[in-house]
Amino acid sequence: MATFSLNGERREIDVPDAHPLLWVLREHFALTGTKFGCGIGQCGACTVHLNGQPIRSCQTPVSAAEGAEVMTIEGVTAQGTHSVQQAWIAEQVPQCGYCQSGQIMSAIALLAARPTPTDEEIDQFMSGNICRCGxxxxxxxxxxTASEIQAGQVTTDDASAGGGSDR
Ligand code: FES
Ligand code: FES
Structure with missing residues (x-):
């Protein structure tokens, strides 16, 4: 049994303590935006936030979520208005899309910790999120671009028109 906040709503689940959080999210709560990639903590496709920190839900027992706040890609914004979602659209990031929810959850955590990250900080922080599409x-x-939107340096309209980052 575990009780936690899931995308802002109190949830209770009766499964063994060791049950991976990934399967609780996908199978019990039908939040299928979080993906199963490797199942061994190596690809980042299953990344969600636990109390604001990015974690690999395939390697996290549901017991670790007891009393915590869990956020999945579905909890970011339904309308796609978060700065990271807007930047992802503006820069046309997704290819096949499979890794993308994990990438976005990691990017949100990075920008919360480092609002203006360098290329090196981005590469280091995002290194656990693999993209097979490259x-x-x-x-x-x-x-x-998300950093610039967040700082108010560009609007989401500017970013969509290609007026965001030129890197
Ligand atoms: S599925 Fe969890 S890290 Fe790959
Ligand atoms: S967009 Fe295809 S795996 Fe990343």
Whole structure:
């Protein structure tokens, strides 16, 4: 049994303590935006936030969420108005899309900790999120654009029109 906040709503689940959080999210709460990639903590496709920190939900027992706040990609904004979502759209980041919810959850955590990250900080922080489509350059660009949107240096309209980051 575990009780936690999931995307702002109190949730209770009766499964063994060791049950991976990933499967609780996907199978019990039908939040399928969080993906199963490797299942061994190596790819980042299953990244969600636990008390604001990015974690690999495939390697996190549901017991770790007891009393905590869990946020999945579905909890970011339904309308796509978060600065990271806006930047992802503006920079046309997704290719196949499979890794993208994990990438976005990591990017949000990065920008919360480092509002204006350098390329090196981006590469280091995002290194646990693998993209088989190789969208790393556009991911990096979108993080800079999200940083600028967050700081009010560009509007989401500017970013969509290509007026965001030129990196
Ligand atoms: S599925 Fe969790 S890190 Fe790959
Ligand atoms: S967009 Fe295809 S794996 Fe990243």
């Amino acid at each position: 969208a790393y350059n556009s991911i990096r660009r979108a993080i800079h």
